[in-house]
Amino acid sequence: MRVLRIARVLKLLKMAKGIRALLDTVMQALPQVGNLGLLFFLLFFIFAALGVELFGRLECSDEIPCQGLGEHAHFANFGMAFLTLFRVATGDNWNGIMKDTLREDCDNSVDCVKNCCVSTIIAPIFFVVFVLMAQFVLVNVVVAVRIMMKTK
Structure with a gap:
């Protein structure tokens, strides 16, 4: 049944010239x-990698509440740091995450293990350079490539 639905959508795409032109541009x-x-x-x-090294030992708890960092956004390991940066790149509370990295109630000793x-x-x-590069520069480059391919 699903195959028929997909075939129907593909048939509609063949008829729509505007959508076909858009898909051709995307494919090129x-x-x-x-x-x-x-x-x-x-x-x-x-x-x-920089985020894990710089912010990997920050922690949030009831005593130390966080605005942006938490269970689903932290720099404790590389995978979660990658996903946290994806959230930052989309603009999802990146300033709250940055504020959590700037808090003053942390351990400033040399042999710090947690909440450094x-x-x-x-x-x-770190955050301003990343946001500028991810949100503004690279996204505009993607749009420029798309426009360049459209004008060919």
Whole structure:
């Protein structure tokens, strides 16, 4: 039954010239978009590794509440750091996550294991540079590639 529904949608796509032109443009731009995907992955990979190193020992609890960091957004391991950066790249409470990395009630000792402080200079630079690169530069490059392929 599902196969028939999919076939029906494909039949409708053949009839709609505007949608067909859009799909043709997307198919022509796939190689360039693939290169941009690798660039996004490299950016996220580098910043996730930095995030684990810088913010991996921050913790949230009842005594130390967090605005952005929590069970589903933290830098304790590489995978969650990658997903947290994806949230930051989409603009989902990135300023709350940055505020949690700047809190003052943390352990400032050299042999810190949990809830370690981060430099108040490094954390804003980390997040602002990442947001500028992910939200503005790379997204605009994707749009530029799409427009370039449309004009060909």
